[in-house]
Amino acid sequence: MDAKIVLLPGDGIGPEVVAEGQKVLNAVAAKFGHRFTMSSHPIGGIAIDEFGTALPDATLTAARDSHAILLGAVGGPKWDNPTAKVRPEQGLLKIRKELGLFANLRPISVLPELVAASPLKPEIVSGVDILFFRELTGGLYFGESGTRPAKDGSGEESFSTMIYSTGEVERIVRLAAQAARGRKKKVTSVDKANVLEVSRLWRRTFERVMQTEFPDVQYENILVDAAAMYLISKPRSFDVVVTENMFGDILTDEGSMLPGSMGMLPSASIGSSGPGLYEPIHGSAPDIAGQGIANPLATILASAMLLRHSLKLEAEAVAVEQAVHKVLQEGYRTKDLAAKDAPWLKTAAMGEAVLKVL
Numbered sequence: 001m002d003a004k005i006v007l008l009p010g011d012g013i014g015p016e017v018v019a020e021g022q023k024v025l026n027a028v029a030a031k032f033g034h035r036f037t038m039s040s041h042p043i044g045g046i047a048i049d050e051f052g053t054a055l056p057d058a059t060l061t062a063a064r065d066s067h068a069i070l071l072g073a074v075g076g077p078k079w080d081n082p083t084a085k086v087r088p089e090q091g092l093l094k095i096r097k098e099l100g101l102f103a104n105l106r107p108i109s110v111l112p113e114l115v116a117a118s119p120l121k122p123e124i125v126s127g128v129d130i131l132f133f134r135e136l137t138g139g140l141y142f143g144e145s146g147t148r149p150a151k152d153g154s155g156e157e158s159f160s161t162m163i164y165s166t167g168e169v170e171r172i173v174r175l176a177a178q179a180a181r182g183r184k185k186k187v188t189s190v191d192k193a194n195v196l197e198v199s200r201l202w203r204r205t206f207e208r209v210m211q212t213e214f215p216d217v218q219y220e221n222i223l224v225d226a227a228a229m230y231l232i233s234k235p236r237s238f239d240v241v242v243t244e245n246m247f248g249d250i251l252t253d254e255g256s257m258l259p260g261s262m263g264m265l266p267s268a269s270i271g272s273s274g275p276g277l278y279e280p281i282h283g284s285a286p287d288i289a290g291q292g293i294a295n296p297l298a299t300i301l302a303s304a305m306l307l308r309h310s311l312k313l314e315a316e317a318v319a320v321e322q323a324v325h326k327v328l329q330e331g332y333r334t335k336d337l338a339a340k341d342a343p344w345l346k347t348a349a350m351g352e353a354v355l356k357v358l
Helices: 014-032 045-051 057-064 088-098 112-117 166-181 197-213 224-233 245-255 297-309 314-329 347-357
Strands: 002-010 035-040 068-073 103-109 129-135 145-149 156-160 186-191 218-223 240-243 266-270 276-280
Touching: 002 014, 002 057, 014 035, 014 068, 014 297, 014 314, 014 347, 045 088, 057 088, 068 297, 103 166, 103 245, 103 297, 112 314, 129 166, 129 245, 166 186, 166 197, 166 240, 186 197, 186 224, 186 245, 197 218, 218 224, 224 240, 224 245, 240 245, 266 297, 276 297, 297 314, 297 347, 314 347
Parallel strands: 002 035, 002 068, 068 276, 129 240, 186 218, 186 240
Antiparallel strands: 103 129, 103 266, 145 156, 266 276
8 A cells, every 4th residue: 555654753762763663664565565655744842943833834734644643752851941832742732633633542561571571560460451542632631721810819820621522522432442342342431520520521421322332341430549549459450441631641651650661652643534643652751862772662563553543554563563572572672671780772773673573
C-alpha cells in the first residue's frame, strides 16, 4: 500500500527515538512491499523557537493530509515558564483537538523477560496485560478556566471546569467495549462518582451503553483512588480500563512503572476518522537528550500500533512487536532496563538490533 506518514520529532530525545521508529517503518515497507512517504515537521518547543507557536499551520495541514502521525515528545526546561502565553504542550493538545483524536489507547504489559526490571515483586507484575482507554479531548483539560479576584479578598482565585457530555462518554466507552470483545471481555470504568457530578453522568452513561449494547461483556465501576491502589496491589485484575482525561493521564503514568520503565510503553490517539497519532508515553527527557542513551523501543512499538490501527497492517505490526520481544529475549537492554553493572546498548544500537531481527 501507499501511505503518507508525518513525523513530529519534537523536543529533547524526541528526534532520537523517532529516527529509530522511522528506520523500522522503512524496513517494514521494504520487507512487505509497501511505499511509505514520510515527512518531518516541527511541534512543541522547537516550533515555538522558530515560528512563535507550538503547532504551526503547516504542521497541522500536513498532519490532516496524512494517513498517520508518529510523534516523539514535546517540552523541556527551556520553555518551562508557567506565565508563558505559548507552551510546548499546547501544540499536543491542539493537534488532538483539531484532528478529533478523542481516544488515547495505552497498552501496559509486562513481558516475561522484563519482570525483573519492575520495581514490584514478580508475583504481582508477572502476566500483567492492561489496555487503557483515556478520553482525550474533554474534561478538566479542556473546560473553561481562568483567574479572577478572590471572593474573600485574599488576592486571586483560579478555576478549571470539568465538563463531559453524554455523547463524549458514549464514544469512548464503545471503543473500549469493542476492544474488550477481542480480549477477556471485561471493562473497568474509573470515576469519582461519590464526589463529582460529572462522574455520576459518566457512570450512568457507561452502565447504559454496556447493558444495552455489550451484554456479552462484563463490566465494573471503580473509584479512582481505589484504582490507583489496585494498579500496584493487584494489576492482573484489570483487562480493559476506560476513564476520563485527567484520571487516565495520572493512572497510565502510574501503570507505566509496572514494566519498570516508561521507555517500553507506546500509545495511540485515534478518532472516528482521519489519521491517528502515535507516540511513546515518556516525555522529552532533556537531561539525557543528545547522549544517545534513550530507549527507542516505546517509539518502535508505537510504530507497530500505527501499522495496526491506522494502516490496518496487522501482520506487519505483529512482525515489529515480535522483533522487539526477540531482541529482549536475547538479552539486549538499553540503560534504563539494564541491571546494575550489566552491559547495555545505546539508542541507535538498540534500533539496529530490532532491524536485524525484523
